[in-house]
Amino acid sequence: MLDTTPPSLDAPTLTALTTVLAPLGRLEHAEQLTGGMFATTYRATLADGTQVVVKTAPTATDRLLTYELDLLRTEALVYDLAVDRPDLLMPRVLLTDLTRNVLPSDVVVVTHLDGTPLVDLGELDEGTTRTVERDLGAFMARLHTVHGTRFGYPNEATGLHAATWPEAFGAMAGALLDDAAAWGTELPAARVRAALHRHAAALAEVRTPVLVHTDLWAGNLFVEPATGELVGVIDTERAVWGDPLLELAGADQMGRGPVPAALLDGYTSAGGSFALGTPAGDARLWLYRMYMSLVLTVEIAPRGYTGDWLVGHRAAAWANLHAALDALD
Template sequence: MNGQQRARHALEAAGFPPDSLAGLRPLGGGTYNTVEELVLTDGGRLVLKTPPPPETPVLSYERRLLPGEAEFYRGAATAGVPAPQVVALADGHLLMTACPGTPWHLASPEGTDRKALRRELGGMVARLHRVTGPGFGYPSGTFGPLVPDWRTAFTTMYDAVLADARRYRAWLPRSVDEVARIAKTAYDALDEVTVPCLVHFDLWDGNILVERDGAPRIGGLIDGERMFWGDPLADFVSLALLGDIEQERDFLAGYQEGGGKGEFTSAERQRLALYRSYLYLIMLVETVPRAAGEEHVAWVREAVAPQLTAALDELGG
């Protein structure tokens, strides 16, 4: 099925008239699903996401991501946070509304604009973290049903990416066994988390849209496919990707204004280091099933591997 056929099928399945599609263009930035913008004959715009074929090599957690993405958008709507609205969710696709704006890293806000946007973003993320779920873990069911405690959920997630590293024979700066041993030393800190909160877990600049119609503002938080119910601290890893969230004072000020915490205990810093190691493991291991090019592999080893080592050293220390 080509793009036009896929788009028409999704629109008709959602109840649109057969002649609704006026145009189609691929959207870049995604590394897993196929993402396309659909332009309708009435001038409206929708976004269609389609997962890769079942035989595509993936990481363990990447099965059935679209239901989780739809769940994130529904949660964002209840929190009053701008995000796509779900139009239709089927086994083979997710159809949603389009959000206004340009990805943060392309909009490149500076100076007072950046400070105000980071503060606004902090308030939005705090509102997201007030949305709670029925249990901990990925809602896809990939690792079984949601569980009542965060320690069980997260250690299952962590063990899965370590198993992926072994399965794909991925290069890591430390051995898989050493990573597993160090991570376990911090697992007791997970017991502090008792409420499953809505976590996007992929809020890097490419998934934050900046709208410039008038004063710059956040137009939407997109690509919620990697969401889970868990510790809100986990969101801070991608929000300060390859950096330190404690240096993001404008973001943390907005987060506090929205009801979140802006200071961290030693146990919370342990959890942050654990979540950093989890994300950086994913970024290193996924280069194998993605068949990443030499340039990207070199960047990941140069930029991400030292961050994984630093997070493990922090846990080991």
């Protein structure tokens, strides 16, 4: 008898999960996990006690932004790239179902990570905060040793990739402006395009496409609660082949101040080197902060966000967008 609480899952979902997981074993228990705002994720326990994580993409594909097309396939790709790199701390892909026959979307099943999501630990003391930041910086440096053959989003469906970073990043930002227009979201599009044009030479200094997670916020980091040591990283579906500096904007998508010193120290100690402190590097960081603010603003309409938090969220993203554009002017 399947134990499905809490929360309970409907019969069609249970049947689909049972079918998807059959190659791994018999499903005993399943529950939907909360916290994500894009995919739907389940924790499943098999008959032998093994826990796995099942992730499914949204089924309303008409409400996806351009860069979100076939996004879950990028997650599986990145995890496979990390399979021989235990230092990248990622789950292992156990199976994928990209047929969309069992469930009406792509499905990726991965191993269950140990540790506790950093977001669940609440306010940290100074020592633990420094440990987290230093470990995160070191992780970024290790991740950025993985190189690609072209720039942009890995998933072919987006079309957002190119031989050079200015071309790819320009296409990525342009797609967000097009998505905004399609959803009736007002943006300072002319200023965005002018900033891209003005700083094209800074973007052109990036000549090697490295693997950038782009979403290293506290919900995607698993830590050892007692020490803050980073032990796991998840949710790589938004990964990009691009500039290492993009990672800093992705890890602090509402930030516009200095990068934490402990994070930079961790990055340097693991052999990495950001281009911060140079005119081109600083301009690129502002471009990437602009980009993240665009994402946060444009996704509101297609996601159908509601709630008391939304007014403040929209205002903060809008303010950060204009702060970045002002800096780029």
